[in-house]
Amino acid sequence: MKYLLVIFFISISCFGQKDSIGCVLPIFPEPPKRDLSDPNAVYNPQETKTPAEYADGIKAFMDFLSKNIDTRKLQLPKDKKTRVYVSFIIEKDGNLSDIIVAPEPYKGLSAAVINAISKSPKWIVATNSEGAKVRMRYALPYTFKN
Template identity: 35%
Template structure:
């Protein structure tokens, strides 16, 4: 049930109201700062290396590398890559990948841009997830997150 006033509004005089003009309420204007970044943590003095920015390889001082270099990386891929069907000739076919090398060297956000078919993209993701931690990239002497693009040539 609702409670309603029993006051008779019809007897209210115009002089009893504050104004006979309609009241216009304006919305507050919203100001946007073009330099405002949402959802990024504010750096604290305790942890000076919590930069969540993802850099590309052109913006950093040293690029991420696989421990032992790319020769060992490709050897790791060759030793761990399993073909779904041994009768399919995938020699010299390429799988184009991107991933983020984190500040601790872990690979995250692994994506396949183009694969060679026959579930080679899924297998490349499995192998990259199994990969040992990389040596992270650095900018101004600090380890940073780096977006890395890498073709994997099947042998």
């Protein structure tokens, strides 16, 4: 009986789209198959020769977000960490687009994060194997600590 329950819970948690270990990635759907010869294709970091990066590194970007996300109007619980996942595209000119924040545990939180990311300075652009500038999707977790 215990064996059946374990299988049942594993099958529920691993239902749907799968990552490299076979479990669901609930936040961002798997991108559709695409033609990377398309000049507007969006690359994943692993598909680039040189991935896009924030000029001063990811730690500096996280500091930038901490300083620019305005949570004063939000009613975030005190002494509790809140984590969201952020995804965006770094365009060929270094600007950010298609910003997605999930989940939204508190009303207005996604808008606050999107507003802050929209203010980001330009990023260093990704390049493909031929050295051409390409669009790249970037995803990272962000934790609010109150």
